[in-house]
Amino acid sequence: MNFKSQLNNFLTDCEKLIILGVGNELKSDDGVGPYIIKKLKEENIENKNLLFIDAQTVPENFTGKIRKENPTHLIIVDACLMDSQPGDMQIVNKYEFANIGISTHSMSLSFFVRYLEKDTDFRIIFVGIEPETMEMGEKPTLVVEKSANEFIEILKEIIL
Template sequence: MGIGNTLRGDDATGPKIIDIIYEKLVNSDVDSDNIYLLNAATAPENHTIEIREINPSHLIIIDAVEFSDKPGSFIIVDKKQIDTFNFSTHTMPISFLINYLEDSVGCKILTLGIQPKDMTLVDTISDEVNSSIEELAETIIKNI
C-alpha cells in the first residue's frame, strides 16, 4: 500500500513505488496472482474495508517519513517506535491504521519509510528520492 499526496513533491513516493511495482510485475514472469497493489493516496483509512475483504497475510506500507537522514534513504519503521516518526500528510496517525488492521485482519505489517527532501506543493519528486524509488521497488519485488 502506497501512501502519499502526488501534489506534494516527495510525499508522492508511496504511490509512485506502487506504480513502478505494477509496471514491473505486468512486464515480468513473476506470479503476481496473490499480490494486490493499492494506492491509498492521502487517506489510507478509507481502504480498510477493501483490505479486510482481500484478507492479506502480509501488508507492506510505503510512505514518506521524516527521520532526519539523507533524502532518499529508507527505513523499516518499528511498530513500537512508529509514533516517534513524522509520517507524511495524513488525516489519521498511521499507528491507528496499523493497530486496526492487525486486530481486524491479523496480517503482518511492514512499514517502509523514505526520507523526503521536499514536500511542498510541487508535482515532481526530487532527484535524490527518485533515484532511491527504483531501488526500493526492486527490493520489494525480489522479496514478495
C-alpha cells in the same frame, strides 16, 4: 542487518502480499508511496497473491479492501521524517512511526495499523523514505526517486 535482508526476513512465508503506498503526490517527496505503486503496476507483476494499493492521503478508505483480501503480509510505504539523509530507506517499527511520520494524512498511520490489526493476524511493516522536500511539486526529487526505484528492484528480487 541491511534493508534487503530485513525485507527478505519479513516476507518469509508470505502467501499474499499487499503493498500500500501512502502520500500526497502534489507535495514532491511526500508522493513517494503513490509513485512506487504506480511504477509497480507498470511492471505488470500484480496477481491474486500480490496487490498494489495507491492509498494517497486516505489509507483508512482501504481498510475494508485490505481485510477482504486477507493478506498474510502488508507493507506500507510512505515518506518519513527520520532525521537521516534524503532518500534513506528504513524499515520502521510500526509502533514508532507515529513519532516520525508525516501528518499529511487524514488518519494517523499508527491508528490505522492498530485498527487493521484488530481481529486479523497478518504481518505489517512500514517502509519509510526520508524526503528531501515537501514543497509543491508533481514528482519526487531525484534522490527520493532513486530510492523508490531501488525499493522496487529489491522487492522484485525477493518476490519474483
